[in-house]
Amino acid sequence: GAGVSQSPRYKVAKRGQDVALRCDPISGHVSLFWYQQALGQGPEFLTYFQNEAQLDKSGLPSDRFFAERPEGSVSTLKIQRTQQEDSAVYLCASSSSPGTGELFFGEGSRLTVL
Amino acid sequence: KQEVTQIPAALSVPEGENLVLNCSFTDSAIYNLQWFRQDPGKGLTSLLLIQSSQREQTSGRLNASLDKSSGRSTLYIAASQPGDSATYLCAVKDNAGNMLTFGGGTRLMVKP
Numbered sequence: 001g002a003g004v005s006q007s008p009r010y011k012v013a014k015r016g017q018d019v020a021l022r023c024d025p026i027s028g029h030v031s032l033f034w035y036q037q038a039l040g041q042g043p044e045f046l047t048y049f050q051n052e053a054q055l056d057k058s059g060l061p062s063d064r065f066f067a068e069r070p071e072g073s074v075s076t077l078k079i080q081r082t083q084q085e086d087s088a089v090y091l092c093a094s095s096s097s098p099g100t101g102e103l104f105f106g107e108g109s110r111l112t113v114l
Numbered sequence: 115k116q117e118v119t120q121i122p123a124a125l126s127v128p129e130g131e132n133l134v135l136n137c138s139f140t141d142s143a144i145y146n147l148q149w150f151r152q153d154p155g156k157g158l159t160s161l162l163l164i165q166s167s168q169r170e171q172t173s174g175r176l177n178a179s180l181d182k183s184s185g186r187s188t189l190y191i192a193a194s195q196p197g198d199s200a201t202y203l204c205a206v207k208d209n210a211g212n213m214l215t216f217g218g219g220t221r222l223m224v225k226p
Contacts (some may be wrong), residue, residue, distance in 0.1 A: 003212070005158070010143075014159055021171070031212070033212075033213060033214075035216075040218075041218055041219075042118075042120075042205075042216030042217050042218045042219050043158070043203075043214075043216050044216070045213040045215070048173055048212050048213055051211075055212065056211065056212060059213070071145065075179050091157060091158070093158075102148070102160055102163050103148070103158075103160065103214065105150075105154075105157040105158040105159075105160075107157040108157050109173065110155075
């Protein structure tokens with residue numbers, strides 16, 4: 001596609017449920033990032049992939065968060081046993097150059113945990 | 115750990131004014147700095163990317179400057195319009211690591 005696509009755009013989960021958020025990066029982009037953005041704040045880094053390799057997961061807030069990119073294109077961010085503090089917008093971004101290029105962001109997936 | 119701060123957090127100006135948004139960062143060992151725009155409920159749109167070796171970048175009515183040694187960047191918007199109303203985010207990429215560190219953003223409202 002022409003841009004980064006994320007789905008679902010909106011997700012409401014009951015506390016304790018598992019959720020999966022999908023990101024389709026720009027075709028051919030090597031680098032893929034996940035960010036978490038709380039209301040009224042700037043995005044916070046979660047994890048980074050170069051092709052299928054997860055090179056940095058230092059921003060994942062707990063072991064309930066897991067991300068994968070098995071074929072080096074589509075990525076999925078999974079959150080297990082969701083908590084209210086997980087409520088945020090989850091942004092995906094991709095770049096053509098590993099670690100150096102301009103980032104292009106999707107519109108995000110807004111997660112609300114009740 | 116890199117920290118990015120944006121001042122002011124919110125700004126309201128009448129249409130036509132020139133304005134400056136400020137961004138500061140604590141670690142000057144950056145690779146590049148990027149300014150983004152975010153409309154409500156939307157993702158981030160890249161406005162300007164300044165490499166560490168550059169002093170400024172211009173795009174239309176926007177001009178971004180970078181003073182790496184003092185850890186500061188400014189985004190200048192000329193002749194502001196109501197359509198410029200959005201949140202503006204500054205982000206830096208360090209020499210070490212691949213991710214961007216973001217500031218908290220400046221919420222701009224331009225009144226007609």
